[in-house]
Amino acid sequence: MKKLTWLLLVIMVLIAINIFAIRPKNVANIRFKISFTVDEKATVPSQFADTLKKAEQLLSKVFSSSEFKEAMYKQNYNDSAYSKSKKKCFDIVFDQSTGRIPGKAVYDNLLADNEINLVINIKNNGDKKGTMGSSNACNYSITTYDYWLVEKGELAQRLARHIAHEFTHVRGYRHDNKVEKAYKWGHKPEEDPAYGVGSVVGEILRDWSKKGII
Numbered sequence: 472m473k474k475l476t477w478l479l480l481v482i483m484v485l486i487a488i489n490i491f492a493i494r495p496k497n498v499a500n501i502r503f504k505i506s507f508t509v510d511e512k513a514t515v516p517s518q519f520a521d522t523l524k525k526a527e528q529l530l531s532k533v534f535s536s537s538e539f540k541e542a543m544y545k546q547n548y549n550d551s552a553y554s555k556s557k558k559k560c561f562d563i564v565f566d567q568s569t570g571r572i573p574g575k576a577v578y579d580n581l582l583a584d585n586e587i588n589l590v591i592n593i594k595n596n597g598d599k600k601g602t603m604g605s606s607n608a609c610n611y612s613i614t615t616y617d618y619w620l621v622e623k624g625e626l627a628q629r630l631a632r633h634i635a636h637e638f639t640h641v642r643g644y645r646h647d648n649k650v651e652k653a654y655k656w657g658h659k660p661e662e663d664p665a666y667g668v669g670s671v672v673g674e675i676l677r678d679w680s681k682k683g684i685i
């Protein structure tokens with residue numbers, strides 16, 4: 472009898488450890504609210520509204536998690552002319568001595584508001600498939616091209632990653648090809664905040680998906 476009690480206790484402890492280990496810990500309370508429009512020349516899958524809702528929930532979960540904070544704190548990016556921006560919707564925080572942007576500054580900038588309202592305008596871009604979409608600093612209305620919006624291979628996760636990328640532009644970080652010569656870094660994706668945030672979000676989602684959390 473005593474042995475059985477011990478065995479049960481050990482099993483319960485193991486279950487408890489497992490539950491706490493796999494549940495993402497929240498360190499913030501971020502809520503994305505995303506609506507969309509579809510241009511008359513563009514098409515989306517029939518369940519797209521549900522897929523976008525799912526992407527919205529995934530993004531809220533990732534941005535609120537300790538995993539996102541920890542991963543972002545390890546990043547370090549090129550200035551990308553962000554320090555010279557005249558836009559007013561974000562604080563400009565960068566390392567004055569190195570001219571670089573610590574991941575913590577990007578994290579704080581992205582999480583400045585608890586509620587993030589975005590509109591996704593879905594458009595057709597003809598035969599061009601070089602870019603998934605576009606956005607501008609402080610404009611919460613982003614463009615997404617329809618060619619890649621197909622319901623295969625976790626569209627909600629791909630959308631979440633794409634929106635995270637565009638939202639990083641909304642918060643002021645640009646690409647190498649969009650900045651003046653003095654701020655270029657040679658198209659290195661690892662130096663680019665938007666690609667960086669996109670891949671951090673993508674990796675967390677892949678990890679959660681593997682662990683059965685999402």
Ligand SMILES: [Zn+2]
Nearest residue numbers: 636640646665
């Ligand atoms: Zn971009």
